[in-house]
Amino acid sequence: MEHLTYIFQGGTRRLARPADVVGVVGSGNLEVLIEAAPLDGACSIDIATAAVGFGAIWEAVMTDFHARWQLMDVRIAINDMGATPAVVSLRLDQAVETILETP
Amino acid sequence: MNSYLEATARERLARVFDPGSFQEFLPPSARVVSPHLGQLNAPVAFDDGVAVGRARLDGRPVFVAAQEGGFMGGAVGEVHGAKLVGMLRRAIADAPDAVVLLLESGGVRLHEANAGLIAVSEVMRAVLDVRAAGIPVIALIGGANGCFGGMGIVARCTNAIVISEEGRLAMSGPEVIETASGVEEFDARDRALVWRTTGGKHRYLLGDCQVLVADSVAAFRAAALAQVAGATAVALTLSALEREQAQLTARLERFGHVREPMELWRALGVAAPEALPLLEADAFVAQVDALRLGGH
Numbered sequence: 001m002e003h004l005t006y007i008f009q010g011g012t013r014r015l016a017r018p019a020d021v022v023g024v025v026g027s028g029n030l031e032v033l034i035e036a037a038p039l040d041g042a043c044s045i046d047i048a049t050a051a052v053g054f055g056a057i058w059e060a061v062m063t064d065f066h067a068r069w070q071l072m073d074v075r076i077a078i079n080d081m082g083a084t085p086a087v088v089s090l091r092l093d094q095a096v097e098t099i100l101e102t103p
Numbered sequence: 104m105n106s107y108l109e110a111t112a113r114e115r116l117a118r119v120f121d122p123g124s125f126q127e128f129l130p131p132s133a134r135v136v137s138p139h140l141g142q143l144n145a146p147v148a149f150d151d152g153v154a155v156g157r158a159r160l161d162g163r164p165v166f167v168a169a170q171e172g173g174f175m176g177g178a179v180g181e182v183h184g185a186k187l188v189g190m191l192r193r194a195i196a197d198a199p200d201a202v203v204l205l206l207e208s209g210g211v212r213l214h215e216a217n218a219g220l221i222a223v224s225e226v227m228r229a230v231l232d233v234r235a236a237g238i239p240v241i242a243l244i245g246g247a248n249g250c251f252g253g254m255g256i257v258a259r260c261t262n263a264i265v266i267s268e269e270g271r272l273a274m275s276g277p278e279v280i281e282t283a284s285g286v287e288e289f290d291a292r293d294r295a296l297v298w299r300t301t302g303g304k305h306r307y308l309l310g311d312c313q314v315l316v317a318d319s320v321a322a323f324r325a326a327a328l329a330q331v332a333g334a335t336a337v338a339l340t341l342s343a344l345e346r347e348q349a350q351l352t353a354r355l356e357r358f359g360h361v362r363e364p365m366e367l368w369r370a371l372g373v374a375a376p377e378a379l380p381l382l383e384a385d386a387f388v389a390q391v392d393a394l395r396l397g398g399h
Contacts, residue, residue: 001144019132024111024173025148033131033149050146077134081146 004047004055006062011043011072017099023091030080030088032095037075049080061085065092069100105319107245108269112154112169115205118320119243119327120158120167127156128193129186137180139215148174151182155190157199161328166194169205172248178212179254184222191229195236201331202233202240204261209276210252223253230260235339239263241330243323244270245316249301251276263313265326266303268384272311273301295380299364304379304387308368309354310397317384354396371395 019035030049037044045062076095083091107115116125129135131149140147152174158167168187170177179187187204194202211219230240240261244250249271250258258264258272266272275283277291277300290296299305307315314330316322361367368376372394379387 001141001146019130021113021131021149024171025146026173029173031131031148033134035132048146077149079146079148 002047002049002052002055004049004058006045006047006059008043008045008062008066008071009041011041011066011070011074013070013100014073015071015099020095020099022094022098025079025081027081028083028087030078030083030091032091033077034095034099035075035077037073039073039075041072043071043074043076045076045078047078047080049078049082051080051082057085058088061088065089068093069096071096105321107243107267107320107323108247108318110320111173112171112205112207115320115323116154116158116167116169119203119205119324120160120165121162124159125154125156125167126158127154128190129155135182135186137182137212137215139180139218143214145214151180151186152177153183153186155186157197160201160203160324160331163200163331165331166190166197166199166202167205168202170207170246170254172207172246175209175212175214176248177206177208177246177254178210179208179219179223179226180212180215181218181222183212184219184226187226188222188229191226191233194233194238198236198238200238202230202238203327203331204240204242204257205246206242206244206250206254206258207246207248208250208252208254209248210254220253223257226257227253227260230257231339234260234262237338239331241265241327243327244272244303244312245318245323246270249273249276259311263330264306264311265314265316265323265330266306266312267316267318267323268298268303268387269318270303271298271301272303272306277301299380305364305368307388308371308373308391308395310350310395315384315388322384350397 015036021033023031136147152171155168242258242261242264245267277297280289281291306312314326316326365376
């Protein structure tokens, strides 16, 4: 297992509901737990992945994710069993769409 | 998408029960994860592969659980089992109309060894305690992983089992039998044989299940509702258990020598047993209802 943490600043959008989970921890899949949390405006992402050595790709996918959604005061936790970057992005988008505040 | 087989545990909870009615105990945000998997450097799930809580079924209060087959085949670890037991004990205190278990499991999570075994035995005891309190327990089986091992026993401890043709119910799974007894005894890659031997239709014919439904969430919901509405809480009595034991003994004497499920179906009086696997659920039930063991 490898544990990775990314923290992004400068987001502008909060979550409407406290927490939700999407996805299942299975081969090539992952679960994403997304929660509103007082983080001084930051978006924090904790990853536990069974695929060791892919930190650079995770960082690129997470940076894209933050650029896409601009979340603030959000904590995201991921349990991963070797999902591809496209599946990771899909699950993250599903998680946000499930509980993002409607403007 | 209406397939029960294809749905996740949480999708099943959302759609089998009244919309928005599921209230979860120990949700993923509580992060009560397996203490064992981390030590083995294996991935954990925030709900340890099972969601438990309360819900409503056509307005009736029920307690519910759904195992997630996608996480380690729905296998029961220490936390997973403790969540089931906690929900069942709470049911005794709160006295809902019924407990509905959406089972999908390969049985004990072997990574957790004795802790998993103890957890499954505690679930069995808790199911029987709920029934002894006069609350019916209904099992729904229709996931891709079937219901095997200790959870197969748990299913048979309930008042009623609703199963789909795609659902499977047994003790040892096909690969386990092949590994232990050889491919001559059981070829686990022969999918038609696997379903003839463990699938919903065979279980229905043997009287191990009360209801056979098509693979649809709506069909499972309707069958669960009928069981909850009509289920007279069956008291656990010594005479009832002895009667069931006598039935099982007679079944073993009558069919214990049979090598192939289709022979058994023929012996029950099915005219064209080779045609049974191809029938839709309704047509199948209509053809065999009068022939099956344990029927009414």
